Amino acid sequence: MAKRALIEARDEIREKNRVIEQLKKTISQMRQRVTVNEEDEIVRQFEEFYV
Template identity: 65%
Template sequence: MRLGDHCKYFSWYDEEEGTKWQKRALLEAHDEIREKDRVIEQLQKTISPMRSDLANKQKVTEDDENEIVRKFEAFYV
């Protein structure tokens, strides 16, 4: 049962279709989300060895940290 068929109180209507700027904004937001997902995935890959090292109680040196930062910058920047 649709409300508009049996009741005179409600009437359904569709506003005009979205404008070009709305479509563009949605596409840009989609691209931004995709990029952020890619960055999150790379960060998770970067963090994974660190978690493993921590689990094995190995001390991460400053050189190791710098190497991780360099790898991330090479990927992201």
């Protein structure tokens, strides 16, 4: 039972790491397209939503 829980936790961590890597790529692409003011607004909106 404990082994199964560890395997499930490992799989969940791997999936979250994949999501994080994709978000990093998206952020990098977005940074190439926006001005500093636009970037500040995007960060502000992100913080409102997630923090």
